[in-house]
Amino acid sequence: MTTTPVDLLSAQGLRITFPGRHGASPARAVDGVDLDIRPGEIVALVGESGCGKTTLARSLLGLVPPTAGQITFDGKPLDYGSRALKAYRKRAQLVLQDPSGSLNPRHTVYDAVAEGLRIHGYAGDERQAVHDALSRAGLRPPERFFLRYPHELSGGQRQRVVIAGALVLEPELIVADEPVASLDASVRGEILALLLRLREELGLSALVVTHDLGLAWNIADRVAVMYLGRIVETGDVEQILTAPRHPYTQALLSVLPEAPGDPVVLTGEPPDPSRVPSGCRFHARCQVLASGEAERAGVADACRTQDLPVLSGGGETQVACHWATAKVTAPTV
Numbered sequence: 001m002t003t004t005p006v007d008l009l010s011a012q013g014l015r016i017t018f019p020g021r022h023g024a025s026p027a028r029a030v031d032g033v034d035l036d037i038r039p040g041e042i043v044a045l046v047g048e049s050g051c052g053k054t055t056l057a058r059s060l061l062g063l064v065p066p067t068a069g070q071i072t073f074d075g076k077p078l079d080y081g082s083r084a085l086k087a088y089r090k091r092a093q094l095v096l097q098d099p100s101g102s103l104n105p106r107h108t109v110y111d112a113v114a115e116g117l118r119i120h121g122y123a124g125d126e127r128q129a130v131h132d133a134l135s136r137a138g139l140r141p142p143e144r145f146f147l148r149y150p151h152e153l154s155g156g157q158r159q160r161v162v163i164a165g166a167l168v169l170e171p172e173l174i175v176a177d178e179p180v181a182s183l184d185a186s187v188r189g190e191i192l193a194l195l196l197r198l199r200e201e202l203g204l205s206a207l208v209v210t211h212d213l214g215l216a217w218n219i220a221d222r223v224a225v226m227y228l229g230r231i232v233e234t235g236d237v238e239q240i241l242t243a244p245r246h247p248y249t250q251a252l253l254s255v256l257p258e259a260p261g262d263p264v265v266l267t268g269e270p271p272d273p274s275r276v277p278s279g280c281r282f283h284a285r286c287q288v289l290a291s292g293e294a295e296r297a298g299v300a301d302a303c304r305t306q307d308l309p310v311l312s313g314g315g316e317t318q319v320a321c322h323w324a325t326a327k328v329t330a331p332t333v
Contacts, residue, residue: 013069014059019161049211177209228276271284275300278305279303279307297323303322
């Protein structure tokens with residue numbers, strides 16, 4: 001008898017709104033999201049800038065309280081009391097995009113990595129803990145880096161210091177927000193290989209936030225594609241990236257260097273989250289609607305007027321798209 005694995009982190013019906021400026025409607029940055037991460041799993045959260053993925057990631061860490069919905073960690077609802085959040089952030093750590101901005105230029109590498117230990121009142125051997133974290137992050141021998149400052153390191157080394165600062169607390173989950181976006185291509189592979197090795201050696205779970213579906217292919221077990229505050233397609237990485245069903249996912253994949261055919265150029269910018277359009281929120285930029293394919297499938301009116309359901313956070317492949325659903329349910333001739 002098989003058992004369903006218990007999710008390490010789960011969001012149900014998550015909504016995050018920010019007050020509108022100068023009398024404008026509230027901005028719906030995250031507008032109904034279910035998302036699960038299992039123990040030892042790497043999930044890639046993919047989408048354009050401004051789609052809400054960073055806000056969602058920060059909310060999952062307790063940094064942005066949700067307007068509605070619930071986050072659970074290890075089966076328990078997230079407690080927003082200061083003491084509970086402090087304990088939670090020891091188990092779930094953030095790795096930011098820009099290591100230069102994450103590190104205090106006046107702190108040595110040793111102090112940067114030891115900071116989390118000191119905040120949480122670590123009672124063990126601090127020097128040994130820092131040594132082990134730097135070693136796991138690939139900075140060897142660790143003692144060689146103890147007294148260095150960020151400006152004395154390469155970009156890849158700085159990112160490894162940031163990762164070591166997260167690892168020193170022995171977390172169960174890492175949320176990495178564009179962890180290789182600021183690095184040279186040659187260094188990106190090293191950092192991605194490091195994250196995969198840490199998953200194998202330590203059993204770490206990770207949510208990797210990125211705009212790059214190519215990165216998701218190299219590191220993730222599952223992918224969640226986000227557009228204007230909603231997950232529009234989710235599932236196994238191979239299924240999503242070899243047979244994408246949502247036109248937005250297809251457009252994101254089409255611009256990868258190895259993609260066949262011509263790239264899909266999306267017109268305009270994503271809509272303002274304070275003015276979410278009716279119907280499918282992607283319809284104003286959708287290449288399928290513009291080409292007449294949605295009309296031929298009989299769903300063009302639905303695309304413009306009928307909202308789509310929130311996808312569940314389970315591991316199965318799912319898509320929120322009238323056209324993709326019509327293609328699956330259309331009778332064969």
